[in-house]
Amino acid sequence: MDETARRPLPRSFFARETLVVAEALLGCLVVRELDDGRILVARIVEVEAYCGPDDSACHAAKGRTPRTEVMFGPPGHAYVYLIYGIHHMLNFITWRDGFPCGVLIRALEPVENIGAMRTLRPVSGRALCNGPGKLTAALGVTRTLYGHDLTQGSFLWVCERDIELNAEEVARGPRVGIDYAAPVDRDAPWRFWLRDNPWVSKAR
């Protein structure tokens, strides 16, 4: 990847409706700069949209709290939280200031510096980053990146896709792991993935 291709996507990319951003993120590259300067690159192959206070699956539906504070701010920032006491989840904040919503990154296809990823998460095969808790481990993403500005080109950012993507390559369906949500939200087809991509997470 050359230097121009590593430019971070601007805030205007994230400042669109969450479903639009979610689908637009497919095929894009996540770039992670470790504290020692090493650069890890991976392609986004699966995401889920969480669409504001009226979406009962969205954390912000339960109100504004210290944890969800970043969701209520401007788009283009990282929302990282811990789930089940073990796994970090990585989300990108979308749309507009004051409307809490975002996109969960659920699976990545490793592209560059895979050896470093396997040091951070020593497993073989596709278990490296085919799940939301796996990919944060493989990229060394923790709560220290909570609220991080994704448009600055440091530590964590996103680059536009470097491949062609046709509409028929994109699949969509209900989100995973939100049984507690209202039926209308449980059933909403707000999970997007690259059809047939082997790095997509196992449906649970």
Next chain:
DNA sequence: CCGGCGATGGTCT
């Protein structure tokens, strides 16, 4: 290959 279950800690009631 698969299904069930325990781990583990921050967050909110």
Next chain:
DNA sequence: GACCATCGCCGGC
């Protein structure tokens, strides 16, 4: 004190 936007292990096939 309950709830989790999950994962890995273990046992059964």
